[in-house]
Amino acid sequence: MKRYIVEGGRALQGKIVISGSKNASLPIIAASILNKGITKLYNVPNIHDTQMMFEILKKLGCKVKKNNGKIIIDSRNIKSYEISEELMRQMRSSVTIVGALIGRYKKAIFTYPGGCDIGSRPIDLHLKAFRNLGVNIEEEDGYINCSCDKIKSSEISLDFPSVGATENAMIASALADGKTIITNAAMEPEIIDLQNFLNKMGAKISGAGTNVVTIEGVHNLKDVSYKIMPDRIEAGTFLCASAITGGNITIKNVIPENLTPVLHKLEECGCKLDVKKDEIAIDSPKKLKAIDIKTMPYPGFPTDMQSVFASMLTIAKGTSIVIENIFENRYKYTNELKRMGAKITIEGKTAIIKGVRRLSKANVKATDLRGGASLVIAALNAKGKTAIEDIEYILRGYEDFDKKLKKIGAKIKLEEGE
Numbered sequence: 001m002k003r004y005i006v007e008g009g010r011a012l013q014g015k016i017v018i019s020g021s022k023n024a025s026l027p028i029i030a031a032s033i034l035n036k037g038i039t040k041l042y043n044v045p046n047i048h049d050t051q052m053m054f055e056i057l058k059k060l061g062c063k064v065k066k067n068n069g070k071i072i073i074d075s076r077n078i079k080s081y082e083i084s085e086e087l088m089r090q091m092r093s094s095v096t097i098v099g100a101l102i103g104r105y106k107k108a109i110f111t112y113p114g115g116c117d118i119g120s121r122p123i124d125l126h127l128k129a130f131r132n133l134g135v136n137i138e139e140e141d142g143y144i145n146c147s148c149d150k151i152k153s154s155e156i157s158l159d160f161p162s163v164g165a166t167e168n169a170m171i172a173s174a175l176a177d178g179k180t181i182i183t184n185a186a187m188e189p190e191i192i193d194l195q196n197f198l199n200k201m202g203a204k205i206s207g208a209g210t211n212v213v214t215i216e217g218v219h220n221l222k223d224v225s226y227k228i229m230p231d232r233i234e235a236g237t238f239l240c241a242s243a244i245t246g247g248n249i250t251i252k253n254v255i256p257e258n259l260t261p262v263l264h265k266l267e268e269c270g271c272k273l274d275v276k277k278d279e280i281a282i283d284s285p286k287k288l289k290a291i292d293i294k295t296m297p298y299p300g301f302p303t304d305m306q307s308v309f310a311s312m313l314t315i316a317k318g319t320s321i322v323i324e325n326i327f328e329n330r331y332k333y334t335n336e337l338k339r340m341g342a343k344i345t346i347e348g349k350t351a352i353i354k355g356v357r358r359l360s361k362a363n364v365k366a367t368d369l370r371g372g373a374s375l376v377i378a379a380l381n382a383k384g385k386t387a388i389e390d391i392e393y394i395l396r397g398y399e400d401f402d403k404k405l406k407k408i409g410a411k412i413k414l415e416e417g418e
Contacts, residue, residue, distance in 0.1 A: 002415065003389045003390075003391055004376060004379070004394075004402060005387055006380060006385065006412045007386075008245075008382040009383060010410060010411055011248070011409070012405075013248055013249060014250075014409060015250045016251055016407055017253050018238070018254050019043070019230070020042075020044050020228035020231060021045070021230060021231040021233075022047060022233075023190045027194050028193065028228065029041070030053065030094075030096040030097040031096070031099075031100055031197065035202075035224065036221070037074075037076060037222065039072070039075070040224070040225040040226070041225075042071075043069075045231065045399040046399050053094065056097055060097075063077075081109060083098070083108070083111075089111065089113065094113050098168065099169070099170075099172035100171050100172075102130060102133075103151065103175050103176075106147060106150065112142075125164075125165035129165055133148075133151050133153075133172055134148050134149075150177060151176035152177065152178070153178030153179050158185060161184050161185060161297045166182060166213065167190075169182050170194060170213060174198055174203040175219070175220075176215070176217035179215065185211050185212060185213045187209055187211060188298040189255070195207075195213070196226075202221045204217075232258040232259050233397075238404070239280065240309060241380055242282050243288060244288075244311070244377055244378070244381045246284050248282065248283050249281070251282075253278060253279075254278060256275045259280070261300060261302070262305055263280070288313070288316040290355055293310075293322045293323070294325065297326070303330065307373070308370060308373055310344070311337060311375070311377040313355065314343070314355065315355055315357070324350075324351070331351055332367040333374050334346060336362075337375070337378055340378055340382055341359050359383070360384065364386065365388070365390045366388060366390045366391055372393040373394055373397075376401070379412075380405075380410055
């Protein structure tokens with residue numbers, strides 16, 4: 001087991017470079033199956049989740065090489081269309097490989113995916129999209145068997161703008177006959193990155209970033225080289241880390257427009273921001289102001305930033321209200337923050353946070369990826385040394401988290417346990 005030991009009370013100063021996006025990398029890695037050839041990817045973050053995705057590809061028969069920050073995927077000789085149950089259970093995003101296998105082989109066998117326990121995240125929208133594309137789906141003994149003679153073009157209307165279901169429908173229909181239209185599609189920037197990747201591979205997709213995505217099926221795709229977009233959630237996390245410490249940092253390799261709701265809320269808190277083309281500087285006040293937050297699908301405030309912001313707001317002057325509209329179990333981390341002296345009351349979807357002057361050291365445990373990051377953020381403020389256990393959750397989504405924090409002045413170390 002690994003843990004972080006953080007000694008709080010140091011204002012963060014300096015510059016760091018944001019890594020490639022976790023949430024963009026995973027569907028793009030999955031979609032590399034479609035071209036039956038060579039895919040070269042750049043700016044892929046070296047995190048647990050991307051490593052798991054590479055392991056799934058290898059089990060299917062792909063060759064994966066890493067060379068000076070470049071990932072080379074050779075999908076010419078895939079020999080299986082059954083996804084490893086063990087690997088599938090470790091990561092929810094593995095479900096996007098199903099769309100790629102259906103698109104290429106017209107069949108896929110898999111089990112229900114795993115991941116962080118932050119609430120109900122059923123894959124019924126994915127399965128409904130596949131059925132719209134003419135895929136027959138049978139469930140037996142915990143396995144889901146998908147098969148069809150050909151992918152049919154279709155109109156897919158999503159009941160909820162699910163990012164994963166939108167991505168899966170795009171991937172599965174890239175090689176379909178005719179035109180497929182996805183309505184009520186998710187509009188996240190990572191959807192645009194997937195569209196750009198697929199189009200560079202030879203697909204004909206338009207509308208990503210709006211609520212209607214159109215896919216004109218093509219017969220073949222080609223080898224491709226592609227650079228993954230920067231991670232907007234990591235960027236937001238470091239901005240909050242600076243804010244809770246009264247720091248002044250600059251983050252590089254960012255797309256500011258992808259962070260608009262986060263930047264607006266930081267300004268409401270009293271932070272001063274200097275936004276340039278691909279970097280953001282934050283000058284944090286001595287005392288943050290309480291604010292209200294409501295998570296919504298993009299372009300609303302991201303659910304992945306909710307816990308990190310809530311952590312920061314534990315020391316804001318006044319009372320903050322946070323409403324979580326996406327995942328019902330996303331407040332588990334608040335019990336750990338209370339151990340550090342935070343005053344948080346949960347009422348259904350709402351968290352009421354009364355700011356305290358400063359948090360205190362404690363032994364805490366990460367409950368999920370973003371909740372784990374929120375504990376590190378809190379520890380940067382806390383008096384004394386805080387031990388954060390179960391950081392495997394954090395390692396799923398943040399590349400060199402402790403090293404980057406050290407670079408801007410945090411006193412943090414990674415300890416290897418038994």
